[in-house]
Amino acid sequence: xxxxxxxxxxxxxxxxxxxxxxxxxxxxxxxxxxxxxxxxxxxxxxxxxxxxxxxxxxxxxxxxxxxxxxxxxxxxxxxxxxxxxxxxxxxxxxxxxxxxxxxxxxxxxxxxxxxxxxxxxxxxxxxxxxxxxxxxxxxxxxxxxxxxxxxxxxxxxxxxxxxxxxxxxxxxxxxxxxxxxxxxxxxxxxxxxxxxxxxxxxxxxxxxxxxxxxxxxxxxxxxxxxxxxxxxxxxxxxxxxxxxxxxxxxxxxxxxxxxxxxxxxxxxxxxxxxxxxxxxxxxxxxxxxxxxxxxxxxxxxxxxxxxxxxxxxxxxxxxxxxxxxxxxxxxxxxxxxxxxxxxxxxxxxxxxxxxxxxxxxxxxxxxxxxxxxxxxxxxxxxxxxxxxxxxxxxxxxxxxxxxxxxxxxxxxxxxxxxxxxxxxxxxxxxxxxxxxxxxxxxxxxxxxxxxxxxxxxxxxxxxxxxxxxxxxxxxxxxxxxxxxxxxxxxxxxxxxxxxxxxxxxxxxxxxxxxxxxxxxxxxxxxxxxxxxxxxxxxxxxxxxxxxxxxxxxxxx
Numbered sequence: 001x002x003x004x005x006x007x008x009x010x011x012x013x014x015x016x017x018x019x020x021x022x023x024x025x026x027x028x029x030x031x032x033x034x035x036x037x038x039x040x041x042x043x044x045x046x047x048x049x050x051x052x053x054x055x056x057x058x059x060x061x062x063x064x065x066x067x068x069x070x071x072x073x074x075x076x077x078x079x080x081x082x083x084x085x086x087x088x089x090x091x092x093x094x095x096x097x098x099x100x101x102x103x104x105x106x107x108x109x110x111x112x113x114x115x116x117x118x119x120x121x122x123x124x125x126x127x128x129x130x131x132x133x134x135x136x137x138x139x140x141x142x143x144x145x146x147x148x149x150x151x152x153x154x155x156x157x158x159x160x161x162x163x164x165x166x167x168x169x170x171x172x173x174x175x176x177x178x179x180x181x182x183x184x185x186x187x188x189x190x191x192x193x194x195x196x197x198x199x200x201x202x203x204x205x206x207x208x209x210x211x212x213x214x215x216x217x218x219x220x221x222x223x224x225x226x227x228x229x230x231x232x233x234x235x236x237x238x239x240x241x242x243x244x245x246x247x248x249x250x251x252x253x254x255x256x257x258x259x260x261x262x263x264x265x266x267x268x269x270x271x272x273x274x275x276x277x278x279x280x281x282x283x284x285x286x287x288x289x290x291x292x293x294x295x296x297x298x299x300x301x302x303x304x305x306x307x308x309x310x311x312x313x314x315x316x317x318x319x320x321x322x323x324x325x326x327x328x329x330x331x332x333x334x335x336x337x338x339x340x341x342x343x344x345x346x347x348x349x350x351x352x353x354x355x356x357x358x359x360x361x362x363x364x365x366x367x368x369x370x371x372x373x374x375x376x377x378x379x380x381x382x383x384x385x386x387x388x389x390x391x392x393x394x395x396x397x398x399x400x401x402x403x404x405x406x407x408x409x410x411x412x413x414x415x416x417x418x419x420x421x422x423x424x425x426x427x428x429x430x431x432x433x434x435x436x437x438x439x440x441x442x443x444x445x446x447x448x449x450x451x452x453x454x455x456x457x458x459x460x461x462x463x464x465x466x467x468x469x470x471x472x473x474x475x476x477x478x479x480x481x482x483x484x485x486x487x488x489x490x491x492x493x494x495x496x497x498x499x500x501x502x503x504x505x506x507x508x509x510x511x512x513x514x515x516x517x518x519x520x521x522x523x524x525x526x527x528x529x530x531x532x533x534x535x536x537x538x539x540x541x542x543x544x545x546x547x548x549x550x551x552x553x554x555x556x
Contacts, residue, residue, distance in 0.1 A: 018392055021380050025399040028439040032411070032418035033263070033402075039252075040260045045421045054253035064258065067242040070231075071221050074156050074238065078220040081160045083213050086167025089308070093168075094175040095201075096295045099305040107312035112165035113544055114319065115500035117225030117520070118537045120158045122319035123149055124229070125326050125530060130333050132322060150234040158226050161315050163216050174208035175201070180293040193295060214273045218266050222407030224503040228521070240409045240503070247413065247507065259413045263406060270405030320541070326534035345535040356536070358512070359519040366430060366515065367498035370437035371491045377438070378445025378490060383479060385446075386453040387461070404443045411436055412507035430513045436504050441497060445490035452486040453479075489551045496547045499540055516540060 038044065042051040058064050092098050093105060114122070126133050127149045134145040148154065178201065186196040202209075224240040232241060239262050246255040297304055326332060328341045349356040381400045384393050403411065415436045419426035426432040460482075464474040480487075502517040509518050516536065523533050 018384055018388070018390060018396070021377065021384060021396055022392065022399070024377060025381070025396060025442070028435060029399050029402050029442070032414035032436075032439075033406070035418040036256060036263075036410070036414035037260055039417050040256045044417075054257040058254060058257045058261075061254065063237065064242065064254065067237040067239050067258075070152055070236060071238040071240075074152055074159070074223070074227075075217050075220040077156045078159045078163060079213050079217040081156070082164040082167050082216050083209070085160065086164035086212075087171050087209065089164075090168045090171035090175060092304070092308070094172050095293070096297050097301060098297060098308070099301065100309060104308060104312065107309070107316045108165045108168055110316040110320075111161055111312070113548060114162075114541060115225075115544070116159060116162040116223075117229065117500075117502055117517075118323070118540065119162055119319055120154075120226045120229045121530070121533055121537060122323050123154070123158055125322045125332075125534070126319065132336075148234075150230055152231065152236050154230040155223065155226050155236075155238075158230065159220060159223055162226075163219060167212050167216060170208055170212040171205060174205040178204055183293045211273050214269050218269045218405075218407075221262070222266065222409065224407075224409050225521075228502075240407065243409055243413065244503075244507065247416075255413060256417070259410045263410050266407055266410075267405050323534045323537050323541075326531055327538045329531040329534075332530040345531055346539075349532070349535055349539070355514060356519060359514040359516050360539070362430070362513060363498055363516040366434050366437060367495045370434045370441055370498065371494035373434075374438045374441040374445050374494055375487050375491050378442055378449055379480070379483065379487065381442070381446050382449040382453050382483070383475065386450065400442050400446050403440045408440065408501065408503045409507070411440065412504045415504075415508060427508075428510045433505055433508045433513065433515070436508060437494075437498060440501075440504070441490075441494035444493045444497070445487070448486040448490035448493070449483050450486075452483045492547045492551045496544050499543055499547075 040054055042049040042053075089104070089108065093101050098104075123131075125131055127145055127147055128134065129150075131145070131149075137143050137145055149157075182200050182204070183196050186200050221238075222240060223238065224244070227238045227241050228244070231238060237245065239258060243255050243258050243262070246252075246258070325336065327345055328343070329336075330340050330342045330344070334340045349360075351357070378400070381396050384390075385397050415432055416427060418424070419432050419435065426435060460478050461474050464478055465471070469477070499516060502521055505515040505517045506521055509515060514522075520533055520536050520540075523529075523536070
């Protein structure tokens with residue numbers, strides 16, 4: 001009887017945990033989205049007046065038409081060029097005898113570490129109207145810079161450099177896990193290298209290619225920071241910047257309806273991605289992980305290596321070097337000589353400027369709170385997903401992964417309408433930012449913890465319960481120690497997100513609750529010089545690099 005009572009108690013605890021988790025995640029993720037959709041149709045806390053006027057006005061608005069057109073243009077171009085660049089580099093590094101493979105991978109990773117918004121600022125300092133390269137061309141060749149950085153093409157250029165490393169990582173993993181025996185069989189049958197690549201390699205890794213390109217496209221159409229800094233000065237709007245502009249001018253109908261349309265598009269892309277991956281699964285027949293087949297580049301090996309290293313140096317190191325140099329200038333635009341250098345920019349940010357110190361402190365505090373809460377919820381979600389057989393776990397899995405399908409701009413707009421009324425009024429407080437951060441960070445935590453939860457045998461937990469331990473004791477003494485590396489990695493990923501995000505804090509902050517994203521955005525768009533922005537950017541890069549090193553250590 002005692003054993004049965006113990007089992008029933010554990011069962012009750014799991015049911016309670018499941019219910020609490022579903023309610024919590026639904027409140028964090030689903031509730032704001034439903035409120036946003038309701039507002040777009042005239043359903044609000046103040047009453048119900050169902051109307052399609054917001055959508056009608058949207059479809060007859062020429063500015064919206066151009067914003068959508070620009071969004072699709074940059075989306076397709078970024079996806080195309082990031083796919084070609086990332087996929088080509090992945091093949092060269094993984095399947096050929098190119099030199100300096102480790103160095104190439106590190107340089108590609110270095111590009112990925114820099115937040116896209118900071119990279120945009122770096123390229124303004126290089127190729128802007130008063131940039132280093134622009135001044136160099138005018139001084140020595142008396143010619144203008146042919147490339148206009150403040151344009152849709154400038155957005156495409158920066159976003160391609162930011163996103164192609166994701167394509168590289170995804171396709172590299174697919175190529176590494178591919179069975180080389182299939183290639184060897186193709187060569188034995190008399191096929192050429194081109195034939196083997198087109199008929200064997202590409203079809204096998206096509207699910208990975210399709211998946212990552214869909215992801216890149218969804219990230220491209222949700223671009224906000226880069227589109228703001230490079231598009232708005234030229235009055236080139238995309239959907240996200242038009243939403244922000246509409247919200248700023250109190251055109252609530254356009255902001256809400258356009259957010260819902262962007263939400264629908266992103267959701268469709270997310271579902272297509274998942275559906276395609278499930279229907280296109282390939283199983284390797286080899287048991288032993290054999291040595292990969294390597295293609296020879298012949299006499300072009302050295303030339304190709306030099307070209308790639310030069311490209312990676314220009315796109316990885318040069319932007320960082322420019323930001324670092326600019327951060328020490330007394331004023332942006334003055335000659336690069338020693339007497340024009342100073343440490344005052346860093347001193348003022350860290351010790352003199354109250355707003356700057358407050359913004360850095362707020363980002364760290366908001367990150368710590370949101371990452372901690374997300375870790376607790378994420379652990380429970382992962383446990384329910386992997387250790388229970390209830391059908392309700394599918395609901396939990398869906399809700400926790402939903403933020404991956406929603407652009408951050410849309411989540412911020414949804415949070416405004418969800419948390420501006422009693423009894424859940426968070427608008428005007430830092431908690432609206434923290435709650436939104438928690439929802440966005442959940443998928444990161446769950447993904448990291450799931451990888452470890454799947455890897456260890458549940459028999460350890462069963463043995464614990466048989467020996468008299470309660471469900472909570474088992475979770476504390478066995479489950480948590482086993483998944484702790486995943487929790488730490490997810491925690492650091494969440495902190496990195498908080499340090500580098502812009503749209504959520506820009507739309508949700510109130511005076512006194514600024515974050516690093518708000519600080520760097522306002523300095524760039526208002527009165528702050530590029531030298532101060534560069535100093536803040538260097539601090540962010542250092543913090544992000546430390547976080548990435550911690551994540552790598554935990555994963556090892």
